[in-house]
Amino acid sequence: MSTATNGMSTKRRNGAGFKRRNGAAAKSQQAKGKQRQRWLPWAFLAPTILGMGLFTLVPIVASVVLAFFRWDIISAPSFVGFDNFAEVVQDPTVRVSFLNTIMFVVVAVALQLGLALALAIMVQEKLPAWLRVFFRSAFFFPLILSAASVSIFMRYLFNEQFGVVNWLLSFVGVPAVPWLTTPAGSAAVVILVYVWQNFGFSFLLFIGGLASIPTETYEAASIDGATGWRKHLHVTLPLLSPTTLVASVMAIINALQVFDQPYVLTRGGPGDSTRTAVMVIFESAFQRLEFGQASAIGVILTLIIMAITAAQFRLSKRFVFYQ
């Protein structure tokens, strides 16, 4: 990744590059090539740089600026300083939504990583090859579906009266659970549906991490008498910690942005019980036309994401074991 210097010699401007070139064709091109090489890279980069400038960089700057203005599109924007931030921080709906999001992230990410790790360890141990391929594909499968479609059919499965989930639970004597009509039930469904669809991504990362642990390590451990779960506790987990770090950073960042599942499953209800941070951005911008407040919420969310990423990499220095 760091060896970015294998450029082609026509574009090399240093002596080494010139020395390597010989032959008449190259020489006659030298003058032309030198002229060309100045703008040539920019021609290659133009579509990406212009597009990202217009649709990513300008919007990033604009959303920070917008957070200090009051604007409903109809009347002219007016500068309000930190008012948007002050209002947003005091708004009970915004507060509840951020708390919901944090709770969601904690529970969903813990479930997602735990499940993914356990299943990855089980799949990577001795298993008939065709079964391993089957299990890997099965766990990966939900990743190709749309979160909106998944939430559509899951809403039917968790229906209180006619849903398959309650029907199955009735066989073990559980009375009908009011999944989507109570705050706790709705939160549980949003978490379960989200983890159902996304644990496969962490699973893939863990599979890759496990494959990179050298077998000799396990051989040494088993000669020392380590077996079963002790082997995983003392060998797998420490050696897997770099993967665990990457998997948890990505899982947390993705979970902080959850929108599709709560929007389709519950619309944030009942009450505000499953409203998330991105849902309040969406609602304050496109339903209440409070574009300044929406941007302020967005800035806060981005800062949280950056802080968590930084904190995790800091922690990693202490706890992650690199070989």
Added chain:
Amino acid sequence: MTTTSTQRAAVDRLAPQRPAPRKKRNWSMAGRIVLLLIASVLILGPVLWTLSTSLRPPAESFQLPPSFLPLNPDFSSYDQVFKQLNIMLLVLNSALVTGLIALGQMFTAALAGYAFANLKFRGRGALFSIVLATMMVPAQVTIVPVFMLIRGIGLSDTLLALILPAIPTAFGTFLMRQYFLGLPSDLGEAAAIDGASPWRTFRSVYAPLAMPGMAIVGILAFNYHWNEFFRPLILTISEQNFTLPLGLVSLQGNLGTGSISVVLAGVILSMIPALVVFMFGQRALRDGLTAGTGK
């Protein structure tokens, strides 16, 4: 892996006792398979239920016991979904949006990735860092200015509003840069000696070799944008510009629970292209999703 090593250790030391530990190992493997099978059933069960319920008559669709295997398929829900929802238009919109984004990403990411990998210019490292840094800011946060920009250039409520902002891709550029760095640089040198212009060198030597990398970029773009919900929800207003996930969610809102099989028929239809990608491009999709996380 580990079991073979214990096995080897056992053979080395106490060969006659080999059968006993082996039996124990098989038990633990059987237990593992049972647990993994339960997990697979929990993952695939809901999808199977969706498929077989979409093949029940609408009137029976919410009846218990549920159906998990479509033994007597009834296609009336599929007739209904074509009648109640302009699903052909949704498919067309989704295909157009997804296809153009995928092609656009493959093209622009290949060009930019090549420049970052093989061309030398001032500020290359800094520019590449900026490209990578944009990945940190979630799209949900920049959606408000993007929405206004789209309005400003007169594209609101068009398919182009979905397509254009999605074409420049930081991740795709990163991926293609990695790919070009992995290709031998003396190919380009040889082409230059033969008198090929830098563009010819890219076009005829490097771009064809980078096709597998471009395929990964395309498949990732397809998987993401075929399924995306948030941007279409905001950037399209009239139903004629809806994409599939948006159309299906609004269909679910419009229909009562009496005809859930119709909604599920739509869901199943919308899964078909993703399934095709899953069957033929699973490897590329896996590699792409985990690219850049290996270190």
